[in-house]
Amino acid sequence: MALFTPGSVERVKEASDIVEVISAHTDLRRSGTRFTGLCPFHDERSPSFSVDPAEKLYHCFGCGVGGDVIKFVEEKEGLSFPDAVEALADRYGVELERESEDPRAEETRKKRARLTELLERTAGFYTTFLRDAPQAAKARDYLAGRGLSAEALAEFGVGCAPGTWDTILLRGQQAGYSVEEIEAAGLILRSQKGRGHYDRFRSRIVFPIRDARGRVQGFGARALRPDQKPKYVNSPEGELYSKRRTLYGIERARPQMVKSGRALVVEGYTDVIACHQAGMRDAVAIMGTAITPEQVKLLSAYAEEAVLALDADRAGREAMLRAQTVGGKALRLRVARMPEGQDPADLLAGGDGASANAFRAAIDSAEDLPVFHVHTLLDDGDLGSPAGRDRALDEVVEVIASMVDSITREELMREVADRLDADPSLITRRVASAGRVGGTSRRAAEAPPADERDASAEAAHEAPRALNARERRELGLLAMCVRMPTEGREVLDRLTPEHFSRPAAARAWAWIRDHVEDPLAGLSRDDPELLGYVTDVKMRSEQEPASPEAMELSLLELERAKVDDEIAAAESNGSPPVELQRRRAQLTERIARAQS
Ligand SMILES: [Zn+2]
Secondary structure, rough: OOOOOOOHHHHHHHHHHHHHHOOOOOOOEEEEEEEEEEEOOOOOOOOOEEEEOOEEEEEEEEOOEEEEHHHHHHHHHHOHHHHHHHHHHHOOOOOOHHHHHHHHHHHHHHHHHHHHHHHHHHHHHHHHHHOOOOOHHHHHHHHHHHOOOHHHHHHHOOOEEEEOOOHHHHHHOOOOOOOHHHHHOOOEEEOOOOOOOOEEEOOEEEEEEEOOOOEEEEEEEEEEOOOOOOOOEEEOOOOOOOOHHOOOOHHHHHHHHHHHHEEEEEHHHHHHHHHHHHHOOEEEOOOOOOHHHHHHHHHHHHEEEEEEOOOOOHHHHHHHHHHHHHHOOOOEEEEOOOOOOOOOHHHHHHOOOOOHHHHHHHOOOEEEHHHHHHHHHHHHOOOOOHHHHHHHHHHHHHHHHOOOOOOOHHHHHHHHHHHOOOOOOHHHHHHHHHHHHHHHHHHHOOOOHHHHHHHHHHHHOOOOOOOOOHHHHHHHEEEEHHHHHHHHHHHHHOOOOOHHHHHHHHHHHHHHHHHHHHHOOOOOOHHHHHHHHHHHHHHHHHHHHOOEEEEEEEHHHHHHHHHHHHHHHHHHHHOOOOOHHHHHHHHHHHHHHHOO
């Protein structure tokens, strides 16, 4: 990939509105010269994410992510550096210049650009042919019969390929493309005898498949006649098109997904179009029954959860469970129970609107994927015999052990005990030991194939560390001291380094004790850890309320956490911490009184 000149990358940064870009992912509020909000990279309830519009930088004091607007687009929208630069350049109208590039790379880039242009032209031809050609009447009838309007079809650029053998070949050549290029674009096939070429898509309804930026990557084509085999033909896997990485409709669903945080995942092309036509503008299709890890990763760049409205068989469900864990980044997968044998397009086209309502209801009551999986295992299991119940137990324990601790998980375990007529403590024990044993073996068993490995390595590298409750309390107390410096000084003097769970937090306390009036002044830029903590405290102090009572309560809680550390130390030395236990009990009582 040719490098952009440093000048043009700078111009992209200059022209980009970092607040606007980030606002698509989290609500930002002005706070002095900065903007703050909830971090879009980790789960949190109080804002520790800060954007500096003058410096055009963002930083999270909770998980430590940070960078410039290009970095943000790379991380949050799942684009490579060159793609992020190009996307921002497109959006803010900046002309990019490239460094003199290595001739071979330049050739590849130009070749790809020509193929994309050829696909775009061809898509335009198919669209016009569907709209105007008498030979496309059958295709128009079929699509109208599925309840799809001409506007919706035009929006997605749906087209029709003529029944001739060489229309696309000849049109491509007339437009100046070589036979090799037309073949590389996946539009023609070499004939069996090795002489001559013919069009790949003939007498088919054609759906252009685009990437998130709206560029045609390939086509999906559906047979028009019942005797035509196979029913669906896709562009070949190649430089531009990869089925595993493709989500049909992503370019149109992206804005709504970012807005609502949800993606609706359906199976087929016409399902997507029918959903958008019905106002469900977050719909995309996976073109199969099992979502791939690549698709999960792509979706997680835009949405927090995906509702799967698929006709998933058992193999499909198991693939989905794997995809969810390999994906790394958090994407909550939920499953809508679809009425047997009907797809979303059928349901939405249903005359009286009742089936459309049933579809919407199925989406609203979608279950978390593991819960859905457990329910299906129980429904399918032979629960009439002890051996059958044992088998079902083995299977559901595996799934429950992979879930995070939650109320949903607790309820599910109770339900399983109930349905298997077993003691709840048996389920709890089995899940606990499966979690321990499976922790390593499951991960090994699910080691992703080579082509997925970089995605999961990336996820491991990204995994931001959120502050725990104790750390939040420590920083919260320091923030209150800064907000109310008169009372704060006294509290700061009562604290010691042992009250803090991390050395860096203790260093922040020592600094703030001596600079409580203006903690940021004079702080060295060479100590990013201290800078991070102190800036975090300063930001909190501007946003969160403070009172002498709340300070006293936090102080007691920090004191108790310190005693807990001392108890743990005493126990590991083998000395009975009786005196410390008494002190702890006193503190607990004082905390309870302070809370009431
Ligand atoms: Zn964060």
